[in-house]
Amino acid sequence: MATNPPTLLLLILDLSPSTWGHRSIIRTAKDKALAAKKKSSAGPAVIDDVIESSLAFIAAFCALNRDNVVVVIGATESEVGVVYPRKGGDGSMNDVVNSRGSERVDRGLMNDYVRLGVAELVKRAAERREQTEKQREQSGEKIIPVEEGVAIASALSLALCIINRFMVASHAGVSALSDATTTYQRRDDEGVLALMGGDTGSGSNAQEPPQRGLLTPRTLIIQSSPDRTSDYNALMNCAFAAHKQNVVIDGCFIPSDRKEDPTSSPYLEQIVHQTSGNTGNGIYLSVPKGPAQVNGALSEVLLSVFLPPIHLRKEMNLPKLNQVDFRARCFETGECIDIGKVCNQCLSIFKERPRERCWTCGAKVRLKANGGSAKRMKVDT
Amino acid sequence: MSASSPSNTATASTDPRPQNHTWEAHSASSHWADIQEDADGNLLLLDPSRHLSIASQIRRRRHRLASTDVSRREKRLARHMLRHVYLILDCSRWSREKDPALNNKLRLEIMISTSVEFVLEYYDQNPLGHLGIVLVREGEAEMLTTLGGSPKRHTLALNAALVSEMKRSGGKKGEFVGGEFSLQNGIEVAGRSLGYAPRYGSREILVVTSALATCDPGDLLGETLPRLMSAGIRVSSVSMQAEMHVCKRLAEETGGLAGVCLDGRHLRDLIMGHAIPPPVSASSFEREALEREVEVGDSNNTTNGQQDHEHELVCEFVTMGFPSKDGRDVPTLVHSTGGVIFGSNNAAFSINPAAVDDRRNNRLIAFTRTGYVCPRCRSRCSDLPSDCAVCGLRLILAPHLARTFHHLFPVRPFEELDEAEVLANIDTNGDAITSDVNGEKINGMRGLEALPVLSSSAFTPLASITSSSASASFVVSSTNSNSNIDIRQNGSQSNHDTTNSKIINIGPSLVAKSTDCDRCCFGCLKIIGCKPVPSSSSDEKKNRKCNSGSIAAEETESILRFQCPECKNVFCPDCDAYLHETLHNCPGCLCS
Ligand SMILES: [Zn+2]
Ligand SMILES: [Zn+2]
Ligand SMILES: [Zn+2]
Numbered sequence: 001m002a003t004n005p006p007t008l009l010l011l012i013l014d015l016s017p018s019t020w021g022h023r024s025i026i027r028t029a030k031d032k033a034l035a036a037k038k039k040s041s042a043g044p045a046v047i048d049d050v051i052e053s054s055l056a057f058i059a060a061f062c063a064l065n066r067d068n069v070v071v072v073i074g075a076t077e078s079e080v081g082v083v084y085p086r087k088g089g090d091g092s093m094n095d096v097v098n099s100r101g102s103e104r105v106d107r108g109l110m111n112d113y114v115r116l117g118v119a120e121l122v123k124r125a126a127e128r129r130e131q132t133e134k135q136r137e138q139s140g141e142k143i144i145p146v147e148e149g150v151a152i153a154s155a156l157s158l159a160l161c162i163i164n165r166f167m168v169a170s171h172a173g174v175s176a177l178s179d180a181t182t183t184y185q186r187r188d189d190e191g192v193l194a195l196m197g198g199d200t201g202s203g204s205n206a207q208e209p210p211q212r213g214l215l216t217p218r219t220l221i222i223q224s225s226p227d228r229t230s231d232y233n234a235l236m237n238c239a240f241a242a243h244k245q246n247v248v249i250d251g252c253f254i255p256s257d258r259k260e261d262p263t264s265s266p267y268l269e270q271i272v273h274q275t276s277g278n279t280g281n282g283i284y285l286s287v288p289k290g291p292a293q294v295n296g297a298l299s300e301v302l303l304s305v306f307l308p309p310i311h312l313r314k315e316m317n318l319p320k321l322n323q324v325d326f327r328a329r330c331f332e333t334g335e336c337i338d339i340g341k342v343c344n345q346c347l348s349i350f351k352e353r354p355r356e357r358c359w360t361c362g363a364k365v366r367l368k369a370n371g372g373s374a375k376r377m378k379v380d381t
Numbered sequence: 382m383s384a385s386s387p388s389n390t391a392t393a394s395t396d397p398r399p400q401n402h403t404w405e406a407h408s409a410s411s412h413w414a415d416i417q418e419d420a421d422g423n424l425l426l427l428d429p430s431r432h433l434s435i436a437s438q439i440r441r442r443r444h445r446l447a448s449t450d451v452s453r454r455e456k457r458l459a460r461h462m463l464r465h466v467y468l469i470l471d472c473s474r475w476s477r478e479k480d481p482a483l484n485n486k487l488r489l490e491i492m493i494s495t496s497v498e499f500v501l502e503y504y505d506q507n508p509l510g511h512l513g514i515v516l517v518r519e520g521e522a523e524m525l526t527t528l529g530g531s532p533k534r535h536t537l538a539l540n541a542a543l544v545s546e547m548k549r550s551g552g553k554k555g556e557f558v559g560g561e562f563s564l565q566n567g568i569e570v571a572g573r574s575l576g577y578a579p580r581y582g583s584r585e586i587l588v589v590t591s592a593l594a595t596c597d598p599g600d601l602l603g604e605t606l607p608r609l610m611s612a613g614i615r616v617s618s619v620s621m622q623a624e625m626h627v628c629k630r631l632a633e634e635t636g637g638l639a640g641v642c643l644d645g646r647h648l649r650d651l652i653m654g655h656a657i658p659p660p661v662s663a664s665s666f667e668r669e670a671l672e673r674e675v676e677v678g679d680s681n682n683t684t685n686g687q688q689d690h691e692h693e694l695v696c697e698f699v700t701m702g703f704p705s706k707d708g709r710d711v712p713t714l715v716h717s718t719g720g721v722i723f724g725s726n727n728a729a730f731s732i733n734p735a736a737v738d739d740r741r742n743n744r745l746i747a748f749t750r751t752g753y754v755c756p757r758c759r760s761r762c763s764d765l766p767s768d769c770a771v772c773g774l775r776l777i778l779a780p781h782l783a784r785t786f787h788h789l790f791p792v793r794p795f796e797e798l799d800e801a802e803v804l805a806n807i808d809t810n811g812d813a814i815t816s817d818v819n820g821e822k823i824n825g826m827r828g829l830e831a832l833p834v835l836s837s838s839a840f841t842p843l844a845s846i847t848s849s850s851a852s853a854s855f856v857v858s859s860t861n862s863n864s865n866i867d868i869r870q871n872g873s874q875s876n877h878d879t880t881n882s883k884i885i886n887i888g889p890s891l892v893a894k895s896t897d898c899d900r901c902c903f904g905c906l907k908i909i910g911c912k913p914v915p916s917s918s919s920d921e922k923k924n925r926k927c928n929s930g931s932i933a934a935e936e937t938e939s940i941l942r943f944q945c946p947e948c949k950n951v952f953c954p955d956c957d958a959y960l961h962e963t964l965h966n967c968p969g970c971l972c973s
């Protein structure tokens with residue numbers, strides 16, 4: 001068995017102040033009640049738990065291989081930021097990409113940057129919220145408040161940009177200096193005949209051990225806010241781009257124990273499923289409610305589920321995604337359908353064929369009067 | 382382009398002689414760098430002494446993409462989302478020549494390897510599309526694969542074709558292996574099959590040719606062209622050697638594109654450009670046909686309809702099935718396209734080999750536990766998207782539709798930002814944000830106190846950060862002296878003459894918007910829009926002096942910045958390419 005290939009981990013943290021604020025209120029209330037009964041906490045995880053366990057996870061991840069690289073991205077409702085490494089200073093992104101320095105992750109620096117970066121992002125988000133509320137009071141409740149949920153699609157796009165930068169540095173990836181499909185170019189160098197010997201199937205490349213010096217990219221999203229419907233297309237775009245570059249996306253959803261909050265993230269499930277495809281490499285986990293979220297148990301969950309290297313996953317008994325909701329819905333009524341009419345201009349799905357105009361793109365409906373037969377190319381040579 | 386048509390002596394790939402021609406030598410390939418393409422696709426011979434800097438190469442590439450890729454333009458366009466494309470590959474004797482512009486490899490080899498990539502890219506961009514391949518050699522056209530929805534089938538067939546074609550040219554030593562190229566035969570074969578493709582999709586032919594002449598049984602422009610036009614088939618061509626008039630003419634008449642490759646990379650660019658769905662062109666004929674149809678269809682308001690068609694979209698509704706996944710304990714027979722099915726080692730087998738000449742390509746049978754059930758006839762198939770083998774219903778999943786949405790909602794093209802332009806410190810709050818000098822985190826600490834949710838005990842004191850960030854990297858931005866860049870100078874660097882260069886200290890501050898730091902890519906944190914200062918501080922001044930001359934002559938890519946017109950964030954050239962060509966998202970626009 002070969003040693004672990006060096007891995008590039010992109011960790012995306014949901015830092016939405018409103019979500020974590022709610023959790024913290026629930027937690028303190030519950031903890032008080034439990035403390036009265038002399039029991040330990042069983043409430044939902046708060047942001048401290050998540051940061052602590054993420055740092056523990058990263059520490060363990062770095063111990064797997066000294067060439068491993070970690071990038072931490074924080075996301076709030078309306079902002080995303082790369083928390084570690086930073087653009088300049090010691091251990092900057094430049095140094096990490098060009099693998100300068102002995103170790104690629106400076107753990108002390110990382111702990112500081114992550115904690116401070118989280119604080120700054122949360123503070124900015126809170127300030128922004130305050131400001132919009134103030135504006136709303138002044139202007140008479142006309143300004144639409146910031147959408148609920150967290151900018152996961154934006155953070156994931158950022159993560160893929162960074163992965164692309166690492167890939168460009170190792171002469172793969174999409175570079176402005178070369179064509180769009182440089183990922184294939186490495187094969188070109190080997191010659192076409194060598195290419196034919198191997199399996200050219202798109203899915204099989206993921207299992208092959210990567211070349212020396214190349215980092216295997218992977219992404220872990222830790223989300224606790226509900227999904228944002230406006231993000232769907234962007235998330236799917238991310239999933240397709242990631243799939244194309246063999247980037248594995250793992251999803252970890254931390255639900256609260258209130259009944260009205262969602263217990264899972266359907267979008268996260270879908271993108272994990274999309275990127276793992278048939279190989280089943282991506283892992284999605286919705287952390288169980290209750291004591292599994294507190295007192296360091298979250299670290300244990302992260303370590304046991306998400307730490308194993310990608311090529312070992314198929315040997316292990318890890319959570320499997322069985323039921324993913326991919327049903328098509330009618331764009332007009334929203335009901336699930338089996339057979340639908342699809343507009344050939346905008347690909348909207350309708351249960352019933354619109355009479356005059358497509359509801360989405362407004363194009364005029366062409367009637368199927370004299371079908372294709374009149375336009376066939378005549379056969380006479 | 383006469384230089385590229387070599388003499389016959391060098392055709393065989395197994396030529397034992399060393400390089401006899403100057404153009405076979407590696408150094409000779411540098412001449413190809415002197416040939417450039419202008420905006421209209423015409424070739425220009427540049428002055429050899431003038432070599433382009435990296436920055437202007439990138440600018441050129443963006444310009445070319447903007448002119449070929451319609452999504453790069455500002456206009457919103459209707460596109461063919463359901464495409465039917467035939468790829469015609471020229472395997473005549475012309476393709477069995479080594480091409481100095483293509484790293485001295487056989488054109489055939491390059492053409493087929495690029496075609497394999499094209500097939501994958503095509504199905505990636507058009508999951509609902511159909512593709513077929515036609516080979517032309519010995520003056521005859523041969524259908525390699527029929528129109529179908531399985532990339533696996535095409536790539537397997539292409540690789541097999543390459544092996545057999547290579548054997549041919551390896552076996553017989555002579556320059557006439559492969560024979561002549563016949564464009565008309567190729568187009569007739571493809572066009573006949575396309576004539577049966579449904580009207581709601583596009584009908585396209587892409588010809589990849591190495592030949593300089595076509596050897597046709599009839600009059601291509603006189604007989605075939607009118608029928609192509611009446612069938613609404615769009616013919617595009619990519620030439621690996623030189624432009625043929627007939628290709629250009631066909632492309633012009635049918636609304637296609639004709640291109641000539643400069644080198645391997647450009648060839649790939651040209652071919653891959655056809656993987657993006659073309660805009661619905663209102664070519665003269667198509668409008669006519671639509672009008673006629675309207676007259677037949679809704680004769681009530683004929684006058685209205687005719688006027689509308691000039692500038693209005695027409696859509697058609699296609700019935701599609703969204704199958705459900707079905708798993709059973711015992712493997713059952715499912716229809717398959719012949720690709721490898723996960724979880725089973727059984728190869729798919731064919732019930733009736735004669736049936737392969739059919740638009741429904743999943744005529745093979747395999748044993749699997751899981752399959753997708755057609756909602757109309759309950760038959761099971763293994764691969765999606767495909768047409769149901771029994772009832773012909775088009776079966777897809779909702780994510781397949783999502784895959785094509787980016788063609789409808791493309792990322793707007795980014796604008797190049799001038800080096801001198803400053804975005805930082807224009808905060809919406811009005812009060813100046815603490816700059817990135819030395820990574821001051823004063824704001825961050827205040828935030829801690831302001832926020833009751835966080836327990837501040839979890840955070841380390843500031844001192845550790847400020848001490849570690851003392852050695853920030855320096856960047857010089859050579860701007861005009863009258864620019865208003867805020868000068869950040871360290872004490873040790875104060876001896877610099879700042880008349881035409883400013884020093885920006887890139888500290889480790891957080892970037893959540895490009896207004897936080899406009900000299901750093903929002904996507905990947907690359908430092909852009911400036912040039913790095915040589916790190917050796919003793920003779921720094923000298924270095925900069927002698928560098929300034931060469932830098933001015935050769936602009937590196939690091940000076941380029943591109944700004945998203947919507948969210949005003951700044952990106953590096955690599956991210957610009959990645960966001961527009963692969964990801965189709967703007968991270969900045971998604972979080973506002
Ligand atoms: Zn529509
Ligand atoms: Zn059916
Ligand atoms: Zn970038």
Ligand SMILES: [Zn+2]
Pocket residue numbers: 945946947948949950967968969970971
């Ligand atoms: Zn933007």
